[in-house]
Every structure is written in C-alpha cells, then in structure tokens.
Amino acid sequence: MPAEQSRAACCLIFGGVLERLPKLRIALAHGGGSFPYTIGRIEHGFHMRPDLVATDNFRNPREYLKRLYFDSWVADEAALRYLLETCGSDRVMLGTDYPFPLGEQVPGAGIERLALDAAERARLYHGTALEWLGLPAARFA
Numbered sequence: 001m002p003a004e005q006s007r008a009a010c011c012l013i014f015g016g017v018l019e020r021l022p023k024l025r026i027a028l029a030h031g032g033g034s035f036p037y038t039i040g041r042i043e044h045g046f047h048m049r050p051d052l053v054a055t056d057n058f059r060n061p062r063e064y065l066k067r068l069y070f071d072s073w074v075a076d077e078a079a080l081r082y083l084l085e086t087c088g089s090d091r092v093m094l095g096t097d098y099p100f101p102l103g104e105q106v107p108g109a110g111i112e113r114l115a116l117d118a119a120e121r122a123r124l125y126h127g128t129a130l131e132w133l134g135l136p137a138a139r140f141a
Contacts, residue, residue: 005033010042013064016056025132026067029095031074031083039065039086069132071095072124073104077113089120093128 005028012018012026028035035042042061046053065087073095074080084092094111097103104110111124130137 001030002033005030006035006038009033009035009064009068010061012068013059013061014053014055014057018064018067019057019059025069025134027069027071027093027132029071029073029097031072031079031092031095032068032070032087036065036070036083036086037079066091069093069128072111073097074110075104077110080110080114084114089116089123090128090131092124093132094125 009028009032018024018026039062046061050058068087068091070083070087070092071094072080072083072092074083094108095104096107098107108125111121116124126140127137130140
C-alpha cells in the first residue's frame, strides 16, 4: 500500500491533474505511503529526466506537498515525525486504517507518543480534517 499511495501521488502530479484542478483536495492514506519519504528521489528524476517525468506538468513535485493531505497512520514514531517535518501539521490528519485489523488499535496513540503541544495535537486530531472537508470548527462546538 505505501507504493500504491506514492504512485497515486505521482500520477496526480505528473499527469497534470492537480494543475488542471487547482481546488481539488486529495488525502492520501498511510501518511502518503512512500511518497513523502522518497520526494528527494522523485524531485531528482523530475530534474534529470524531464523528458520522461515532466511531460504534462512542469512544476517541481516537491511543491505539491502543500497541495496534498496525509493521514497520520504510519505505525512508526520516526516516520510520523518526518511526515510532520516534511509536509507540516497543516497537511496531516488523524488516520487509523479503521476497520482494517492492521490499523492503529488506539486512535491517536501515534500522535500522543510524539508529545506535541496542545495546539498541534488539536490540528492533527481535527483541525486539518475540518479544513480538508471545508467545515468550520464552530459547527461542532
């Protein structure tokens, strides 16, 4: 599944979908799979082989990290920290992989292990998801 998420992100970027549909909001499961963790290699390919990679989109793929959303279920504390550092907490939201048995058994346990401040935890637990859905927090107060 991590490879599938990365391939999906690359197809959206290199196929020009995100350029043609600038208001489209996409959320990738499993922390975006291997996409955020291989962005350097993807970007390198973009620069070195534009004839193969940049045929429908001439924008650097790294720029799309701020156009995509990612869930937090990566099953690894270091991976979640990297995801937050690379993409920002404004792009990451709580993910559990529910109802699948390989998912996070206690929703939010991975986020809690990072010992983030209250504002960043709130952002991950609901703030980013509400933004992605286009819903105001006041609706749930």
